[in-house]
Amino acid sequence: xxxxxxxxxxxxxxxxxxxxxxxxxxxxxxxxxxxxxxxxxxxxxxxxxxxxxxxxxxxxxxxxxxxxxxxxxxxxxxxxxxxxxxxxxxxxxxxxxxxxxxxxxxxxxxxxxxxxxxxxxxxxxxxxxxxxxxxxxxxxxxxxxxxxxxxxxxxxxxxxxxxxxxxxxxxxxxxxxxxxxxxxxxxxxxxxxxxxxxxxxxxxxxxxxxxxxxxxxxxxxxxxxxxxxxxxxxxxxxxxxxxxxxxxxxxxxxxxxxxxxxxxxxxxxxxxxxxxxxxxxxxxxxxxxxxxxxxxxx
Amino acid sequence: xxxxxxxxxxxxxxxxxxxxxxxxxxxxxxxxxxxxxxxxxxxxxxxxxxxxxxxxxxxxxxxxxxxxxxxxxxxxxxxxxxxxxxxxxxxxxxxxxxxxxxxxxxxxxxxxxxxxxxxxxxxxxxxxxxxxxxxxxxxxxxxxxxxxxxxxxxxxxxxxxxxxxxxxxxxxxxxxxxxxxxxxxxxxxxxxxxxxxxxxxxxxxxxxxxxxxxxxxxxxxxxxxxxxxxxxxxxxxxxxxxxxxxxxxxxxxxxxxxxxxxxxxxxxxxxxxxxxxxxxxxxxxxxxxxxxxxxxxxxxxxxxxxxxxxxxxxxxxxxxxxxxxxxxxxxxxxxxxxxxxxxxxxxxxxxxxxxxxxxxxxxxxxxxxxxxxxxxxxxxxxxxxxxxxxxx
Numbered sequence: 001x002x003x004x005x006x007x008x009x010x011x012x013x014x015x016x017x018x019x020x021x022x023x024x025x026x027x028x029x030x031x032x033x034x035x036x037x038x039x040x041x042x043x044x045x046x047x048x049x050x051x052x053x054x055x056x057x058x059x060x061x062x063x064x065x066x067x068x069x070x071x072x073x074x075x076x077x078x079x080x081x082x083x084x085x086x087x088x089x090x091x092x093x094x095x096x097x098x099x100x101x102x103x104x105x106x107x108x109x110x111x112x113x114x115x116x117x118x119x120x121x122x123x124x125x126x127x128x129x130x131x132x133x134x135x136x137x138x139x140x141x142x143x144x145x146x147x148x149x150x151x152x153x154x155x156x157x158x159x160x161x162x163x164x165x166x167x168x169x170x171x172x173x174x175x176x177x178x179x180x181x182x183x184x185x186x187x188x189x190x191x192x193x194x195x196x197x198x199x200x201x202x203x204x205x206x207x208x209x210x211x212x213x214x215x216x217x218x219x220x221x222x223x224x225x226x227x228x229x230x231x232x233x234x235x236x237x238x239x240x241x242x243x244x245x246x247x248x249x250x251x252x253x254x255x256x257x258x259x260x261x262x263x264x265x266x267x268x269x270x271x272x273x274x275x276x277x278x279x280x281x282x283x284x285x286x287x288x289x290x291x292x293x294x295x296x297x298x
Numbered sequence: 299x300x301x302x303x304x305x306x307x308x309x310x311x312x313x314x315x316x317x318x319x320x321x322x323x324x325x326x327x328x329x330x331x332x333x334x335x336x337x338x339x340x341x342x343x344x345x346x347x348x349x350x351x352x353x354x355x356x357x358x359x360x361x362x363x364x365x366x367x368x369x370x371x372x373x374x375x376x377x378x379x380x381x382x383x384x385x386x387x388x389x390x391x392x393x394x395x396x397x398x399x400x401x402x403x404x405x406x407x408x409x410x411x412x413x414x415x416x417x418x419x420x421x422x423x424x425x426x427x428x429x430x431x432x433x434x435x436x437x438x439x440x441x442x443x444x445x446x447x448x449x450x451x452x453x454x455x456x457x458x459x460x461x462x463x464x465x466x467x468x469x470x471x472x473x474x475x476x477x478x479x480x481x482x483x484x485x486x487x488x489x490x491x492x493x494x495x496x497x498x499x500x501x502x503x504x505x506x507x508x509x510x511x512x513x514x515x516x517x518x519x520x521x522x523x524x525x526x527x528x529x530x531x532x533x534x535x536x537x538x539x540x541x542x543x544x545x546x547x548x549x550x551x552x553x554x555x556x557x558x559x560x561x562x563x564x565x566x567x568x569x570x571x572x573x574x575x576x577x578x579x580x581x582x583x584x585x586x587x588x589x590x591x592x593x594x595x596x597x598x599x600x601x602x603x604x605x606x607x608x609x610x611x612x613x614x615x616x617x618x619x620x621x622x623x624x625x626x627x628x629x630x631x632x633x634x635x636x637x638x639x640x641x642x643x644x645x646x647x648x649x650x651x652x653x654x655x656x657x658x659x660x661x662x663x664x665x666x667x668x669x670x671x672x673x674x675x676x677x678x679x680x681x682x683x684x685x686x687x688x689x690x
Contacts, residue, residue, distance in 0.1 A: 102529070104526065107425070146625060215571070217574060245577075246574075246581045253573070258574065267578070286679035
């Protein structure tokens with residue numbers, strides 16, 4: 001089952017002819033993902049790597065290919081427009097990788113997407129992976145920039161704001177012999193399309209997901225909101241980690257969203273609330289998988 | 299990014315936010331001339347630094363107060379002489395204080411009421427929120443803690459903007475009568491400035507109502523969204539690199555994300571989340587991180603070398619911990635960068651390297667064959683323990 005995407009998902013790449021988009025489109029194709037088309041205005045009619053058709057608009061690409069997901073690799077100044085174009089074309093899942101989008105742009109996009117049937121994941125995120133069943137998880141659906149080979153098909157759902165911390169957790173799980181159902185990077189920006197809580201609800205309803213790792217950081221209250229919901233409704237064991245215990249207040253720690261504002265969005269406060277809500281909080285990022293296995297009874 | 303008060307005044311003037319007359323100056327002579335030009339008897343001279351609490355601050359020379367009320371151009375010049383080129387310490391600057399390079403000389407208005415006004419982005423509901431309080435001129439965190447009912451919030455729909463009824467409501471709740479129209483105009487102008495300039499926060503503390511019912515923004519603190527600076531060259535050019543950490547300025551030139559801290563273990567990491575987590579794990583094992591440093595997802599040899607130079611520029615650093623999860627990034631390229639940088643800087647400090655991911659065997663081999671005294675680690679905990687032990 002997995003969530004959001006599986007091995008049959010048809011994916012478009014917006015910005016497929018840029019160097020970043022091209023590189024990751026190739027890696028996804030190698031991983032076995034159905035990249036059915038690319039979108040680059042003015043390059044419609046051409047082929048990417050002699051195989052993938054390029055379209056001028058998302059709308060034309062959707063009509064022609066039946067794609068239901070799109071991944072965005074366009075530069076920050078054009079990313080908000082790219083998200084809106086995908087939503088307008090009826091794309092169900094929009095994954096925006098772009099880092100550095102002005103927050104006012106995202107604020108307007110978020111307001112415009114209210115009531116839309118499209119789900120936005122990101123921006124400033126590593127994307128989503130549902131591992132395949134082949135060797136080194138080949139044959140899965142990889143949308144974004146995560147390394148495919150570190151995954152293994154299995155039953156742990158992973159949700160995180162940070163890319164490299166997600167890879168860390170996934171790799172720990174894989175090395176211990178536990179695979180993942182789906183890994184979702186929701187992104188490090190203050191305004192994002194899909195929250196920890198949105199993903200947690202989907203994992204809770206997904207029969208293939210048996211346990212969950214939730215990785216958060218300082219700033220905002222998204223992790224707390226997810227934890228409070230989990231305390232009352234989640235039927236599956238959860239391990240958590242919150243990065244930024246040593247971050248000085250008021251400073252942006254790489255991610256635009258990672259700024260300690262008040263007392264409740266410090267790492268210490270979030271860890272305390274997660275623990276109170278029954279989430280097993282990993283003492284260090286080196287033991288995220290181990291902490292999950294302990295509370296899962298494996 | 300922060301700006302100075304005199305730069306905020308430039309923005310206020312451009313958007314029609316009323317503020318008292320004033321001029322910036324960088325020498326006592328300029329202050330004197332500006333005061334003459336203003337032709338007012340009630341003047342104020344204010345030190346321009348990126349920190350609050352100036353009025354109660356003390357200069358390292360012993361001179362008290364970074365904000366001085368004066369009565370003549372001569373007095374203004376004398377006050378400026380005490381401030382310019384001196385280091386001002388306030389509760390927000392830390393013990394090091396900040397060097398005053400410029401002062402602002404302006405009209406000192408006679409105040410009847412002080413109000414608090416801020417606009418910022420509420421990330422939970424993804425909308426701008428206007429925050430006002432009748433308790434202006436005070437520490438707003440204190441007001442929030444002791445009398446939260448005195449803080450009012452009004453959310454603005456991003457696609458609709460500030461509505462007239464919202465302004466009426468705010469004025470009513472602040473108890474403004476004669477001055478309501480002027481305050482409303484200020485609020486509309488400030489909201490437009492907030493949106494048009496891609497601010498993440500603008501705070502005016504206080505907005506004053508004068509004895510003759512004029513409304514002025516008396517001080518301002520701005521934060522701009524760094525992601526949007528590309529479309530505001532006029533605001534980018536207000537950046538005062540002298541007021542920022544030189545290491546952070548150098549890092550930005552190489553597309554590195556660096557923030558200096560007080561500890562002695564430097565770290566070099568790929569990815570913001572992992573970089574934060576690396577600082578945490580050093581602390582967890584009893585060490586103290588010297589910095590946050592994210593080299594990004596596709597770090598080149600040149601970036602690794604630049605990162606080394608920035609790290610080693612911090613005299614407190616006693617050891618370095620490199621933590622790389624090279625998902626797509628080639629671990630061997632990182633290893634080559636590390637070896638080259640360590641040789642070039644004739645590194646003598648302990649260096650712990652934890653490499654994981656793509657092409658890790660080749661990376662490890664490069665480190666082993668380098669002849670350098672590099673301590674390798676398996677996993678983050680192992681690496682953190684080793685660097686803490688090495689600097690102990």
